Amino acid sequence: MSPFTPIRVLIADDHSIVRQGLATIIDRDPEMTVIAQAEDGQQAIALFREYQPDVTLMDLRMPQVGGVEAIAAICAEFKQAQIMVLTTYDSDEDIYRGLQAGAQGYLLKDAKPNELLNAIRTIHSGQKYVPPDVGAKLVQRMSNPELSERELEVLRSMAQGMSNQEIGATLSIGESTVKSHVNRILSKLGVNDRTQAVIVSVKRGIVSL
Numbered sequence: 001m002s003p004f005t006p007i008r009v010l011i012a013d014d015h016s017i018v019r020q021g022l023a024t025i026i027d028r029d030p031e032m033t034v035i036a037q038a039e040d041g042q043q044a045i046a047l048f049r050e051y052q053p054d055v056t057l058m059d060l061r062m063p064q065v066g067g068v069e070a071i072a073a074i075c076a077e078f079k080q081a082q083i084m085v086l087t088t089y090d091s092d093e094d095i096y097r098g099l100q101a102g103a104q105g106y107l108l109k110d111a112k113p114n115e116l117l118n119a120i121r122t123i124h125s126g127q128k129y130v131p132p133d134v135g136a137k138l139v140q141r142m143s144n145p146e147l148s149e150r151e152l153e154v155l156r157s158m159a160q161g162m163s164n165q166e167i168g169a170t171l172s173i174g175e176s177t178v179k180s181h182v183n184r185i186l187s188k189l190g191v192n193d194r195t196q197a198v199i200v201s202v203k204r205g206i207v208s209l
Contacts, residue, residue, distance in 0.1 A: 002053065004085065006030070006031050006032050007031060007032045007033070007054045007120060007121070008032075008033060008035045008051070008053045008054045009026055009032055009033065009034050009035065009051035009053055009054065009055050009056070009057065009120065010034075010037070010044070010047055010048060010051060010055075010057070011026075011034060011036075011037045011038070011056075011057045012021060012037075012039075012040075012041065012044035012047075012056065012057065012058045012059055012062070012067070012070065013037075013038075013039070013057070013059040013062070013086070014039050014040055014059065014061075016039070016065055017070060018059075018109065019037045019039075022034075022057060022086075023037065024132060025113045025116060026116075026117070026120070029117055031121075032117070032120060032165050032173075034054055035051050036050070036051050036053070038109065039053070039062070040062045040064040040065060041058075041064060041066050041067055041069055041070030041073075042064040042065040042070070043064075043075070044058065044065075044067075044070045045065070045070050045073050045074055046167050048074050048078065049077070053122050054081070054124050055075070055083075055084065055120050056081065056084070056122055057083075057084055057086040057120075058071055058083050058084065058085055058086065058098075058103065058177050059085075059086060059087055060068060060085060060087045060089060060094055060097075060098060061087070061089070065070040065117045065150040067085065067087070067096055067098065068097045069101075071083050071085075071101040071102050071103050072101040072102060074102070075101065075102030076102075080090075081102065081169050082104055082105060082123050082124060082126075083102065083103045083105075083123075084103060084105035084106065084107060084120070084123050084145060085098040085099075085103045085105065085106045086107050086108075086109060086116075087106075087108065088108065088109050088110075089205060090108055090122070090133075090134060090137065091137075091167040091203065091205025092140055092141035092144075092204050092205065093205035093206045094139040094205045095134055095137055095138050095141065096142065098140060099130075099138065104123045104128050104129065105119055105122070105123045105129030105130060106129070106130050106131070106134050106138075107119050107129065107131065108131075108134075110133075113123060119152070121180075123208065124185050129162055133182075141204070143187070144189075145188040146188075147185065147188055150171075151181050151184060151185050151188070152206070152207075153171055154167055154171070154178060154182060154185060155185055155198075155201055155206065155207055156207050157170060157171070158182070158185075158194055158197060158198055158203065159202065159207045159208075159209060164178040164179055164180050164182065182194065182197075185197055189201065
């Protein structure tokens with residue numbers, strides 16, 4: 001690559017020390033330059049529109065607008081956007097949602113600097129970058145049955161410790177309907193009771209406590 005055409009990188013992360021650390025690593029490479037930094041998803045969308053970077057590093061869990069929503073919004077407007085999820089979370093639901101939204105890669109923040117730079121180059125070249133361990137979790141996630149939006153609502157309520165009666169009142173549905181949803185959730189998650197369902201869903205990143 002010509003030294004006069006460095007890869008232009010946008011960093012989106014709500015922790016300033018993380019952004020600064022990433023920027024330092026990237027700017028040390030003569031073939032790359034950080035052109036902008038965003039502290040939340042909403043700002044990431046605005047800065048992408050302004051600078052249209054070559055590669056965007058996107059954290060998933062940020063205030064205002066989350067990373068998945070920001071990725072989806074950017075990719076809907078800019079079909080050629082090249083985005084890599086860079087996060088501390090490796091739950092299979094986070095991986096699935098990030099890539100499904102349009103990201104081309106997924107890298108954990110504990111990766112070595114050389115791996116980060118290599119991932120940026122890979123995505124900039126038009127290829128996908130998914131480490132083997134992340135890929136294995138993605139395959140596992142894709143083999144699991146999808147939960148419907150209503151089932152997700154019920155599952156989130158279960159995670160808050162609500163009874164079937166309380167869930168029914170909250171969602172304005174009958175208690176028998178709630179029981180049906182719970183049974184389908186247990187079946188799809190491959191568990192035997194509500195407690196296991198919550199534990200598995202938190203571990204996979206489907207819900208958070």
